[in-house]
Amino acid sequence: MSEKQLATLEQQLDSFAAAERRAVLEELAAMARRGQIRLPQPKEEVNLHYHTFFSYNARGWSPSRIAWEAKKYGLEVAGIVDFDVLDGMEEFLSAGELLDLKTVAALETRVFISELAEHVMSSPNEPGISYFMASGCFRLPDPGSESDRILRQMRTTARERNVAVMRRVNQHLADVQLDYERDVVPLTPSGNATERHLLAAYDRKAREVFPDTQNLLRFWSAKLDLPEPQVEALLPDTARFHEVMRAKLMKLGGVGYVPPDSASFPTIEEAVTMIRGIGALPMIAWLDGTNSGEADIRAYLSLCESKGVVAMNIVPERNWNLKDPEEKAIKVAKLREAVQAAREFEFPLSVGTEMNKAGLPFVDNFAAPELQPFVADFIRGARILWGHTLLARYADFGYWSAGAMAEFDGNRAAKNQFYEKAGAPAPSAELRQKLASRSL
Secondary structure (H helix, E strand, O other): OOHHHHHHHHHHOOOOOHHHHHHHHHHHHHHHHOOOOOOOOOOOOEEEEEOOOOOOOOOOOOHHHHHHHHHHHOOOEEEEEEEOOOOOHHHHHHHHHHHOOEEEEEEEEEEEOHHHOOOOOOOOOOOOEEEEEEEEEOOOOOOOOHHHHHHHHHHHHHHHHHHHHHHHHHHHHOOOOOOHHHHHHHHOOOOOOOHHHHHHHHHHHHHHHOOOHHHHHHHHHHHHOOOHHHHHHHOOOHHHHHHHHHHHHOOOOOOOOOOOOOOOOOEHHHHHHHHHHOOOEEEEEOOOOOOHHHHOHHHHHHHHHHHOOOEEEEOOHHHHOOOOHHHHHHHHHHHHHHHHHHHHHOOOEEEOOEOOOOOOOOOOOOOOOOOHHHHHHHHHHHHHHHHHHHHHHHHOOOOOOHHHHHHHOOOHHHHHHHHHHHOOOOOOHHHHHHHHHOOO
16 A cells, blocks of 8 residues: 555544444454554553543544544553543544554533632643643443533533634624634534634634735734734744734633633542542642642642542643753753652553644653653553553443452452453553453
């Protein structure tokens, strides 16, 4: 198969039609089995934080595409994370089974933590608000359950917030107006738009309204309060231009910024209830330790633990790959503190590169000297989350199952050791069959 033919098939993995994505993935898997496509053996590298096109992926990748790219690269464990929805969960886990790839599904949201209402945590400039995750998701909530209600409310709240931002930005831009249903919703397959979809929609709409480049430059120069030459330099670089748009229009100080309050997001208690209700692991998202809410990492994790948190997410790239030597030294030291604290609390770590904006790498540089002391922790966390997913899906023995709770009786260290061991072997149909038949 030529590289061009392979690239054409891979692009079809990003179709908004689920049946087409599955058919193409099955075709690629069959080609790999026949030796028409050579796939590497897994490396000790993981990425559990790929956003898909069900929230926002900078390359427009679907869950199936991410699974295929992870298999083609040779990741040991791959994981997806989408904001406020589990729309890609079943597709991704099924893709992993087809490809014999270890796959983990997660949901990301933001929560309000009342005890830290005056402190900034992982959501910059927003006191009391922290990014939060459900990791190791393997099933949807039971219809009508409390978890179902909370998950539906998360999606509704996110939409309402987007619409509020759009209305404010529409008022400021005047000549460039978005209609949420017409211009934004179609950019994602299940209508779960994010701020980044709004940015793409405004960029596209402005080019339609101002097809003449000079008029487009004058428009953005006035609306973003930037000199025309600067706008001209930004426009060809979509990623940079969108970040400037976001800062000027939607983030703190921007015309469309909607200040959060305790009603803007679920409480951490509500989020934990929802996550436990679907058998997943409540996970706090750590930023970099420089904000007041995260400064004392042990106090922070102790509070989180009291709320039911049992794991922690880190995006290593933003903590070490920095140009400023002083900032880098501070953040690498904070990263070291965070990993050490996670060890002490027996919080499995989930790491990854997000890929929700252009320029982010496919996987962290595990060979970087700054990350070398933590690689074993990253691998261990991924294996724990995959071990839980595998056993939950095929043996009814997930992290919160009745069997696991009886077996480990609050001993999180022993529980983590068990799931790490379960998540170490290579995945296979034979292993899944044995688990399902309880023949191991």
